[in-house]
Amino acid sequence: MKQCFVIGGGGHARVLLHGLRGLGWQVAGYVAQEPSSAMPVPWLGQDRCRLASPEGLPGVAFLGVGMVTSAPWRRSLIEAFLAQGFDLPPLITHNAMVHDDVKLGDGSVILDGAVVVTGSRLGRGCLINTRAVVDHDCVLGDNVHVACGATLSGGVRLGADVMIGTGANLIQGVEVCAGAVIGAGATVVGDVTRPGVYLGTPARRRQ
Numbered sequence: 001m002k003q004c005f006v007i008g009g010g011g012h013a014r015v016l017l018h019g020l021r022g023l024g025w026q027v028a029g030y031v032a033q034e035p036s037s038a039m040p041v042p043w044l045g046q047d048r049c050r051l052a053s054p055e056g057l058p059g060v061a062f063l064g065v066g067m068v069t070s071a072p073w074r075r076s077l078i079e080a081f082l083a084q085g086f087d088l089p090p091l092i093t094h095n096a097m098v099h100d101d102v103k104l105g106d107g108s109v110i111l112d113g114a115v116v117v118t119g120s121r122l123g124r125g126c127l128i129n130t131r132a133v134v135d136h137d138c139v140l141g142d143n144v145h146v147a148c149g150a151t152l153s154g155g156v157r158l159g160a161d162v163m164i165g166t167g168a169n170l171i172q173g174v175e176v177c178a179g180a181v182i183g184a185g186a187t188v189v190g191d192v193t194r195p196g197v198y199l200g201t202p203a204r205r206r207q
């Protein structure tokens with residue numbers, strides 16, 4: 001049986017456990033700052049400590065750390081595990097739909113009900129959450145989160161560390177710069193060229 005461990009011990013890590021079981025992975029446990037009584041698998045130690053002494057960990061890890069705002073630190077976490085020699089394959093859960101020519105970077109996760117459409121390219125550590133849509137020819141930098149039910153129309157481009165909130169919508173072809181946060185329910189109808197928090201319909205930068 002394929003053995004792996006999960007990085008992270010919060011709600012997103014538990015979601016990942018379901019996805020991994022559905023795909024036949026045996027999860028040895030998780031690494032996180034501290035143990036969590038909600039996790040049904042063993043705590044294998046603190047993430048940074050286990051990076052320094054990785055003996056006994058399976059060679060394959062999945063990134064189970066969520067993000068609710070722009071979180072560049074998450075990118076360095078991925079890079080640290082890769083640099084230590086762990087394999088962080090992308091994860092597509094059983095009920096997600098990803099067209100076969102889509103490119104996914106290490107550590108990216110596509111959750112149940114999400115759809116990622118032909119021609120799209122996602123960087124490392126992207127999270128396409130439950131029922132989100134990334135339509136054709138989108139380009140996502142590293143460490144982008146498209147939260148539950150959000151929609152990227154065709155040809156959208158997102159820089160690194162972008163957060164797209166739950167239920168937000170981006171029309172075709174818009175570009176969002178690195179580090180921007182699009183609030184839940186916002187509608188983006190033009191390029192976002194300055195980092196910041198964007199809210200409403202049409203989305204405007206919060207002062």
Ligand SMILES: CC(=O)SCCNC(=O)CCNC(=O)[C@H](O)C(C)(C)COP(=O)(O)OP(=O)(O)OC[C@H]1O[C@@H](n2cnc3c(N)ncnc32)[C@H](O)[C@@H]1OP(=O)(O)O
Nearest residue numbers: 067068129147148164165166181182183184185197199200
């Ligand atoms: C499986 C999962 O759970 S994945 C997680 C998914 N999570 C998300 O999508 C979260 C997205 N985050 C948001 O939308 C957040 O509200 C943010 C980032 C836009 C703003 O967060 P904060 O900076 O903490 O703002 P805060 O909650 O203090 O609100 C400040 C003001 O903005 C308003 N506001 C907050 N979010 C929004 C929004 N999405 N749209 C419109 N107004 C908003 C608040 O009502 C408040 O208004 P007030 O000053 O008139 O009372």
